[in-house]
Amino acid sequence: AQSVSQHNHHVILSEAASLELGCNYSYGGTVNLFWYVQYPGQHLQLLLKYFSGDPLVKGIKGFEAEFIKSKFSFNLRKPSVQWSDTAEYFCAVNARASNYQLIWGAGTKLIIKP
């Protein structure tokens, strides 16, 4: 079955630390990849997306993600996190195999210690 895995359910970092959140998917063929962020008490909003082209995608607030097709991965990175990055981060994938419905990872709760 098609699935999206986010390996870390909770991550705690200090301010200025570097961040990498893992995301792996189990689809063949062409995929579209997304990272969404949900700040405490708010709705989900798009952080960045990959459809095609340069596999290194830059999003808002200094986030980036790299699509590595051979590893079926789309890891999210930020070189230096801030307290305001405390949020839950969701990876999502769609593909022709899922009729382009988004399949969601379970989310990673990120806590940044001031």
Place this chain on the structure above:
Amino acid sequence: DAGVIQSPRHEVTEMGQEVTLRCKPISGHNSLFWYRQTMMRGLELLIYFNNNVPIDDSGMPEDRFSAKMPNASFSTLKIQPSEPRDSAVYFCASSLALTEGSGELFFGEGSRLTVL
């Protein structure tokens, strides 16, 4: 442009009462999704519509839940009768038609439901 608009933002009701949640998608979007989010189960897709037609309602937990989309600018999610375990944040989201190269969802602010 106005985003996805949901109402009410908060609802507190008693077990057994009927609850109706409303959603206005972004104008021009063809697809509409209802999600439920809880601490225990995370984000769950309940149902989605394409061009006002329900496509997949396999996520609707039971017959107490129903959803309608009478036109392109309005959808409702109804729970009758409500139970305490229905307490959650219900998100509505919309997107352009689901085709290759698409799939970005725009979420509303959510309706926080508490059933006592």
